[in-house]
Amino acid sequence: MEPAKTEEPQKVIFSAIQPSGTITLGNYLGALKNWISLQDEYDCIYALADLHTITVRQDPAAFRRHTLEAYALLLACGIDPKKSLFFIQSHVPTHAQLAWVLDCYTQFGELQRMTQFKDKSAKHPDNINAGLFTYPPLMAADILLYQTDLVPVGVDQKQHLELTRNIAERFNGIYGPTFKLPDAYIPKNGAKIMSLQDPTKKMSKSDENANASIAVLDKPEDIMRKFRRAVTDSEACVRYAEGKDGVNNLMGIYSCVTGKTNAQTEAEFAGKGYGDFKAAVGEAVAEHLRPIRERYADYIRNRDYLEQCWGEGARKAYAISIRTLRKVMKKIGFVPPKPM
Ligand code: TRP
Numbered sequence: 229m230e231p232a233k234t235e236e237p238q239k240v241i242f243s244a245i246q247p248s249g250t251i252t253l254g255n256y257l258g259a260l261k262n263w264i265s266l267q268d269e270y271d272c273i274y275a276l277a278d279l280h281t282i283t284v285r286q287d288p289a290a291f292r293r294h295t296l297e298a299y300a301l302l303l304a305c306g307i308d309p310k311k312s313l314f315f316i317q318s319h320v321p322t323h324a325q326l327a328w329v330l331d332c333y334t335q336f337g338e339l340q341r342m343t344q345f346k347d348k349s350a351k352h353p354d355n356i357n358a359g360l361f362t363y364p365p366l367m368a369a370d371i372l373l374y375q376t377d378l379v380p381v382g383v384d385q386k387q388h389l390e391l392t393r394n395i396a397e398r399f400n401g402i403y404g405p406t407f408k409l410p411d412a413y414i415p416k417n418g419a420k421i422m423s424l425q426d427p428t429k430k431m432s433k434s435d436e437n438a439n440a441s442i443a444v445l446d447k448p449e450d451i452m453r454k455f456r457r458a459v460t461d462s463e464a465c466v467r468y469a470e471g472k473d474g475v476n477n478l479m480g481i482y483s484c485v486t487g488k489t490n491a492q493t494e495a496e497f498a499g500k501g502y503g504d505f506k507a508a509v510g511e512a513v514a515e516h517l518r519p520i521r522e523r524y525a526d527y528i529r530n531r532d533y534l535e536q537c538w539g540e541g542a543r544k545a546y547a548i549s550i551r552t553l554r555k556v557m558k559k560i561g562f563v564p565p566k567p568m
Contacts, residue, residue, distance in 0.1 A: 239270050248281045248286075248433070249433040252441045258420055262415045263307065283359040305444070324369075326373055333365075339362065344384070367385075372395075423440040428473055452510040456507065458474060468494070
């Protein structure tokens with residue numbers, strides 16, 4: 229008898245980003261561009277992690293606007309709802325449900341050791357709420373609900389992913405195989421984009437200095453201005469070298485948007501000053517972002533289409549995640565509910 233044909237299922241990728249402000253060039257080159265390219269090879273599930281965002285107090289109107297903008301912008305960047313699942317975390321109730329369950333399988337001491345918790349509670353000493361503390365089990369729920377294989381994360385989230393694996397292993401150890409253990413996905417060409425004003429710090433949307441970060445939706449003239457003011461050094465030579473953080477960062481950005489290697493960039497600007505180089509980087513970035521800005525303008529005006537996308541995304545995400553949640557609840561010993 230012929231063996232049954234087994235088609236290798238695609239690996240599941242899960243990632244999320246918080247809609248906590250403007251999406252920056254750092255978010256785009258460091259994470260989103262990679263999310264887009266993974267869509268053909270993997271079963272990708274992407275979310276706006278809005279439940280995580282309220283661990284820091286939000287103004288309601290701004291929060292709503294940031295979430296809408298982030299949804300439209302991610303579509304404009306190339307997340308394709310026909311290929312990938314793309315939803316808003318708060319629309320899918322299984323996330324908060326599993327998070328509560330996982331809270332009960334996570335130790336106080338483990339959460340206390342999280343560097344992000346320590347950093348954020350130092351930054352917001354007047355609002356060290358319980359959600360800030362239990363943020364990692366919610367993130368674990370996001371990942372584990374979809375039996376995720378791989379999670380593309382930056383270094384700042386690696387500790388959270390390790391905790392996710394520990395929680396999953398602990399649960400599996402008590403109740404038998406329930407959750408798949410996710411691995412970190414380290415992108416081949418991962419870019420870490422630094423602040424234009426202090427290139428030893430990561431580019432951040434919450435930076436107080438407006439010239440430090442580029443928003444994906446910045447107008448070309450603002451992009452040009454910020455690059456003109458970018459901090460470099462006094463050597464006046466475009467080359468990649470230790471100690472030249474500002475120039476290295478600009479070369480990294482230039483390489484991301486043009487595909488040129490550092491050697492090609494060095495050759496291109498041999499004998500030229502930083503003024504020419506910074507103008508070229510600014511122009512290349514503005515050009516690269518132009519089509520995204522144009523598509524964004526279309527999406528953000530089309531509320532019906534956006535609603536249709538996130539409605540469909542939430543429906544599919546619920547259908548997948550409820551299976552994991554039911555399994556978990558049953559194993560723990562909850563009486564199965566009647567369908568509502
Ligand atoms: N905590 C992540 C951040 O702030 C966002 C996030 C939420 C996430 N849930 C996730 C990332 C699950 C990866 C997987 O960047």
